[in-house]
Structure formats: structure tokens, C-alpha cells
Amino acid sequence: MDTDKDPAAENALGGFLRARRAQLRPEDTGLPTSGRRRVPGLRREEVATLAGVSTDYYMRLEQGRERHPSQQILEAVARALQLDDEAVAHLYRVATPTTRRTRRAPRVERVAPHLRRLLDTWSDTPAFVLGHALDILARNRLAGALYAGFTHSDNLLRKTFLDPAAHHFYRDWDRAAESSVATLRRAAGIDPEDPRLWELVGELSMKSAEFRVLWARHDVRGKTREAKLFHHAQVGDLELHYEAFTVNSAPTQQLIVYQAEPGSTSADALALLGSLSAGPGPAQDSTMSAD
The missing domain is CATH 3.30.450.180 (Beta-Lactamase)
Structure with missing residues (x-):
């Protein structure tokens, strides 16, 4: 299990998006449900549809390959995942690229x-x-x-x-x-x-x-x-x-x-x-x- 012990190596944005996606059900968002689902919560393509972006782009967000999402994209993803104000603020923090600093002494x-x-x-x-x-x-x-x-x-x-x-x-x-x-x-x-x-x-x-x-x-x-x-x-x-x-x-x-x-x-x-x-x-x- 990923315990997030190494913050420099962690894909913080991807971890956050995956966790919040897993907490939403299709019926919570008005999406139709049919058949057996292999993943808890929403699929990536369902979040992409709700956010109005391509599935490939959303996958790059979760995988940490898209480092510079626009404010409009983040707003759309936040709406799709039904984030509250605290979670939206956190989304913006983890989505903003920072320059890696030398490890600080306690x-x-x-x-x-x-x-x-x-x-x-x-x-x-x-x-x-x-x-x-x-x-x-x-x-x-x-x-x-x-x-x-x-x-x-x-x-x-x-x-x-x-x-x-x-x-x-x-x-x-x-x-x-x-x-x-x-x-x-x-x-x-x-x-x-x-x-x-x-x-x-x-x-x-x-x-x-x-x-x-x-x-x-x-x-x-x-x-x-x-x-x-x-x-x-x-x-x-x-x-x-x-x-x-x-x-x-x-x-x-x-x-x-x-x-x-x-x-x-x-x-x-x-x-x-x-x-x-x-x-x-x-x-x-x-x-x-x-x-």
C-alpha cells in the first residue's frame, strides 16, 4: 500500500484524484449504471466526460504526466468530483508545480x-x-x-x-x-x-x-x-x-x-x-x- 512516505516521489495530484474518484458512485453524478463494475466509484472515462475533457488528458492528470493544468480544467475536474471548498483549495495546491528544494533540516x-x-x-x-x-x-x-x-x-x-x-x-x-x-x-x-x-x-x-x-x-x-x-x-x-x-x-x-x-x-x-x-x-x- 502507498503510504506516501516520500513526498518528493509522490504524485500528489494523481493520488488525490484517484481517491476522490473512488468515493463517487455513478448515481451520485446522474450517470447511468449497468453491468458489473471492476473499480470502486467512477471510472476515469466517466470523470473525463463529466469534466468535459478527453479520457487521455484526464489519465495524464492522474498519472502525473500533465504538470500544468489550467484553472478552467481544475474547476471542471472539481465540479465533476463534487469537491467542497476545502478539497478544491487542496486540489489547486497539489496541482501547482513547485521547484524541488534541497531537503530541509528539522x-x-x-x-x-x-x-x-x-x-x-x-x-x-x-x-x-x-x-x-x-x-x-x-x-x-x-x-x-x-x-x-x-x-x-x-x-x-x-x-x-x-x-x-x-x-x-x-x-x-x-x-x-x-x-x-x-x-x-x-x-x-x-x-x-x-x-x-x-x-x-x-x-x-x-x-x-x-x-x-x-x-x-x-x-x-x-x-x-x-x-x-x-x-x-x-x-x-x-x-x-x-x-x-x-x-x-x-x-x-x-x-x-x-x-x-x-x-x-x-x-x-x-x-x-x-x-x-x-x-x-x-x-x-x-x-x-x-x-
Whole structure:
């Protein structure tokens, strides 16, 4: 199975198109269906028909032999594959040719001191800072208490796929897993030669069959806002909503802030967790070797 470990050798556009083609059925697009189909989803010629291009041209796109598709072609293919806004943006990123650069040495992502101090001031809501590969760079005390049952504390993907606690902690593990992989896939489209990201993809691909299946789907999604369902060993079930904010002083970083609905049982549980974890000390800094 292609685990996309080598970004320089990967045909990112072809992989994306094949994965999205496999997720569409003829009946989803108004095409007639007849006979037994040898491939899941649409055939290449069906996508070509929907996009108004020749089958040969579309094949060259998937095979990586057509390096300079026009905006009109990309728009037509996006319509044919029924891509949402996030997926369209990803299509444009992976279809744009880039000059291959010399492999970059990993560097350490750091959270600015003022942002770490800001995290410390939020005692009643879990908050943490994510790096571009979903490394947890810093967190406040309540976020540390929320994820206290995990062995892996450095990265959201490693928590989700490699930690035994994940399936019990995430009440909807499938949704959490799909969301995290789609976010990582988006990051891979933004910086396809990021050594930290591909190191992580390689590790997860080797150790988790569940990750390999989701990675091969090429779903793309950024972190914005969402409700998360947790089960915490100390305080029970929690439903928390998060907002994601880009850190303008470090655009590859995101500030994630969770909150419970006021007056809800989740708010009571979160307050209890805060009282159990109260005490002196700064937010934790979990810097990672990353690019």
C-alpha cells in the first residue's frame, strides 16, 4: 500500500484524484449504471466526460504526466468530483508545480512566551497550541488534565492512533480519527516537503492500519470549530466545543480553545476537573523537533 512516505516521489495530484474518484458512485453524478463494475466509484472515462475533457488528458492528470493544468480544467475536474471548498483549495495546491528544494533540516517549533502566559490565565477552559504537524507545542493546566490518561502527549495523531487510551477517551473515535487525518493531509498539501510531517506519516503508516486506510482516502479538512465527545476517567462524559485560531506571529501554529455549554453537565464536569487539577505551576511546554 502507498503510504506516501516520500513526498518528493509522490504524485500528489494523481493520488488525490484517484481517491476522490473512488468515493463517487455513478448515481451520485446522474450517470447511468449497468453491468458489473471492476473499480470502486467512477471510472476515469466517466470523470473525463463529466469534466468535459478527453479520457487521455484526464489519465495524464492522474498519472502525473500533465504538470500544468489550467484553472478552467481544475474547476471542471472539481465540479465533476463534487469537491467542497476545502478539497478544491487542496486540489489547486497539489496541482501547482513547485521547484524541488534541497531537503530541509528539522527545526524546533517554539511557542512565544506571551502566548504561553496567555494560556496560563485561562483556568476554566482547556487550551493548547498546535504545530503544523499537529504537534502539541504548549498547553495550559486544564488541557493537561483533560488528556492526562494518555501515554503519548506530544501529538494529536499519535494520541489518536497509537495510544491505548484513545478508543475509550474519544466517544466517537471514528470521527476524531477522520478529522485529524484530514487536517494532516491538508498540511501535507500546503508544505509537501515538510520533513517533520513525513516523519510522522511514516511512523503512523508503519504502526497503524487504521491510519493507513484513512490516509489513502485523501480527505482534506482544516481545523475551525467542532463539537467533541470525550469520556474522562475522573469526571465522566464531556461534550466540548472548540474554536481554532491562527497565531498571526507564527502562521503555522494554531491556538485551540475548548469550552462547555454554560449550565450543562459538561460545564459542571469541566469545573470539577479544574478543581481536581488546581495548583501552582505554568502551562506545559511540549516543544518538538519539527520544521
